Amino acid sequence: MSEGRGLEKYDIVVVGGGECGLAAAKQGADLGARVALAEPGAMGGTCLNRGCIPKKALVRSAYIYYLMGEAVDFGVRSLVPALDWQMVIERKDRLVRQLEREKRRSLEARSIPVLRGRASFLSPHDLTVGEVLVQADNIVLAVGSRVASIPVPGAELAMTSDHALAMRELPESVLIVGGGVIAMEFAHIWNRAGVSVTVLEIGDRILAAMDDQVAEELTRLSSERGIEIITHGRLEQITREDGGLSARAQLPGGFREIGCSVVLLAAGRVPNIAGLGLEAAGVQVDRGRVVVDEYLQTNVSHIYCGGDAIGGHCLAPVAAYDGRLATRNALRGNVEVTDYSIVPYTVFSTPPVSSVGLTEFQARAAGGQVEVSVLPMATVECAVVEGETEGFIKIVADADSGRIRGGHIVGARSEELIHIIAVAMKGKLTCGELAEIIPVHPSFSEGVVETARRSPAAGLVAFEQ
Numbered sequence: 001m002s003e004g005r006g007l008e009k010y011d012i013v014v015v016g017g018g019e020c021g022l023a024a025a026k027q028g029a030d031l032g033a034r035v036a037l038a039e040p041g042a043m044g045g046t047c048l049n050r051g052c053i054p055k056k057a058l059v060r061s062a063y064i065y066y067l068m069g070e071a072v073d074f075g076v077r078s079l080v081p082a083l084d085w086q087m088v089i090e091r092k093d094r095l096v097r098q099l100e101r102e103k104r105r106s107l108e109a110r111s112i113p114v115l116r117g118r119a120s121f122l123s124p125h126d127l128t129v130g131e132v133l134v135q136a137d138n139i140v141l142a143v144g145s146r147v148a149s150i151p152v153p154g155a156e157l158a159m160t161s162d163h164a165l166a167m168r169e170l171p172e173s174v175l176i177v178g179g180g181v182i183a184m185e186f187a188h189i190w191n192r193a194g195v196s197v198t199v200l201e202i203g204d205r206i207l208a209a210m211d212d213q214v215a216e217e218l219t220r221l222s223s224e225r226g227i228e229i230i231t232h233g234r235l236e237q238i239t240r241e242d243g244g245l246s247a248r249a250q251l252p253g254g255f256r257e258i259g260c261s262v263v264l265l266a267a268g269r270v271p272n273i274a275g276l277g278l279e280a281a282g283v284q285v286d287r288g289r290v291v292v293d294e295y296l297q298t299n300v301s302h303i304y305c306g307g308d309a310i311g312g313h314c315l316a317p318v319a320a321y322d323g324r325l326a327t328r329n330a331l332r333g334n335v336e337v338t339d340y341s342i343v344p345y346t347v348f349s350t351p352p353v354s355s356v357g358l359t360e361f362q363a364r365a366a367g368g369q370v371e372v373s374v375l376p377m378a379t380v381e382c383a384v385v386e387g388e389t390e391g392f393i394k395i396v397a398d399a400d401s402g403r404i405r406g407g408h409i410v411g412a413r414s415e416e417l418i419h420i421i422a423v424a425m426k427g428k429l430t431c432g433e434l435a436e437i438i439p440v441h442p443s444f445s446e447g448v449v450e451t452a453r454r455s456p457a458a459g460l461v462a463f464e465q
Ligand SMILES: Cc1cc2nc3c(=O)[nH]c(=O)nc-3n(C[C@H](O)[C@H](O)[C@H](O)COP(=O)(O)OP(=O)(O)OC[C@H]3O[C@@H](n4cnc5c(N)ncnc54)[C@H](O)[C@@H]3O)c2cc1C
Pocket: 015, 016, 017, 018, 019, 020, 021, 038, 039, 040, 041, 042, 044, 045, 046, 047, 048, 050, 051, 052, 053, 055, 117, 118, 119, 120, 142, 143, 144, 145, 161, 182, 272, 275, 276, 306, 307, 308, 309, 313, 314, 315, 316, 317, 319, 348
């Protein structure tokens, strides 16, 4: 750790210790560069401390609670389960601390100094980090994002996902503003935990970026389990009322007042660039995002940027990919361009929803003949045995070549199954080739192989029902 004052010189300084920054710094050290990393907070950034990992811990606890309620269906009698949210949060905090230690160790193992504090540019090559003056030949900006605020009266009464993950008591009822990935994940965590949940989405459907059929299925499943989803609804204001909150929403037919204990704002995130002094470095910004080219290079040739700070996918593995690529390009001179064509991702609802590649709509819009194969999860024997029959597996393929263009899965284990389709796409397999894989039986993976087999793009003559 750096405690010193005065000028420190490095080949590369990485600003931010999230997934992007950690990957960038480690890549630099692995390539033999003299690297330092600036971070004011805990290592691991949003993903580890306020995102993926704590969220997944809560998903797991809420799911185990739900499963225990179902246990008798499997011949397991147990006492009536009770959810102790305080213990859930304590477990989550323990896991985060444990994994954060690992992140720090991975830097120590490479002798990468951590400069404690917020970095701010003085000039294109000079930064202050706390008390330290730093000069760098190359800089990777990995400053991430924060929750976007909504400019309505009373917005300060609402909480963000940061607060929601730290709450030690479950609220009675929640209004979630936004219908994207994070919104739907919290909707399902809270719903499984017994909280009354309403989702307010400004557009015409939840999960706007995902396949239509997937969004429809999650809407149906969410409604079935009591989550109210209001679309075409614009939040107008939040006020305090009777020990709780009241949110006023503008709907097509007029206003609606929604009473709740808590409002969660989950309507997007914005890059964390305030106070970074980008003007002093001359780095170009567009609508709050750092502008980069396909090498992740900014308009200032020795400054690169990746992860949430450039917008785009806003996923942890993409941020890590960006970090590695930015450092390689900075140190070796723009040797690689970004390729985001195969990025699987999951909405950790219950059941989880996962996607990779093009949606059916995008594939059709791209031209050419498209074949779509959809297999209900209820036809997968393993899903029947495990009582996880909700959802479906969908493969979108090119009719002429048989090449897989996208995969979309609603259902248990979809966060793992989606990698089969991702690997098939990466290896440029056709539906027919994927269909020839002999899967484990009984397994959920059989469903993916069977979906490929049933696709007309597989070129197989017939299939048995
Ligand atoms: C609730 C939630 C759930 C999520 N779940 C998932 C999921 O399941 N899967 C998934 O793939 N993604 C998920 N994400 C998204 C994922 O967390 C982000 O895409 C990822 O963490 C971005 O990494 P990053 O390195 O770009 O930024 P961050 O992780 O935000 O890291 C940026 C770091 O930079 C530091 N920093 C900022 N400004 C400065 C400065 N001036 N000087 C020094 N340091 C600075 C910050 O302190 C921070 O530590 C989730 C996000 C949220 C909010």
